[in-house]
Amino acid sequence: MASNQFCIATGEHYQNRLDEVGLIQSMSRKGNCLxxxxxxxxxxxxxxxxxxxxxxxxxxxxxxxxxxxxxxFNNVRISRKNKGLTPVEIRNQALAA
Structure with missing residues (x-):
């Protein structure tokens, strides 16, 4: 992300507008690109x-x-890497653990 985009995304006006429309900004934490x-x-x-x-x-x-x-995608599509489970099934297993 270019530095000017970061300034816009973290600016007070932008943050206030997100609050007004009920959105939560999704940005990686500092130092954690994953x-x-x-x-x-x-x-x-x-x-x-x-x-x-x-x-x-x-x-x-x-x-x-x-x-x-x-x-x-969430309820029907299975994934080999997830042992043939859907994303919802994976999440439900994690919540039950």
Whole structure:
């Protein structure tokens, strides 16, 4: 991230606007570049598997389709590296431990 982007993202006006609309900023902690690695990995997959393979006629169509993709990704799509479990099943196992 360029230094001017960091200043904008940490500026008081930007932070206040996030609070106004009820959003929580996602930024890695200082010195820990791996904080966002799972989401970066997900969005990389989403671009390859979903976004680049389709054409959308409206933002509403995109939102609806992407919502279905995320639901399928979390609840149906299994992963070999996770021993054939879905992300929801992995999270539920972690919470039960």
């Amino acid at each position: 904080d966002n690695a799972p989401m970066e990995s997900f969005f990389s997959l989403a671009k390859r598997e979903f976004i680049w393979r389709k054409e959308f006629v409206s933002i509403d169509q995109f939102k609806e389709s992407f919502s279905r993709y995320v639901s399928q």
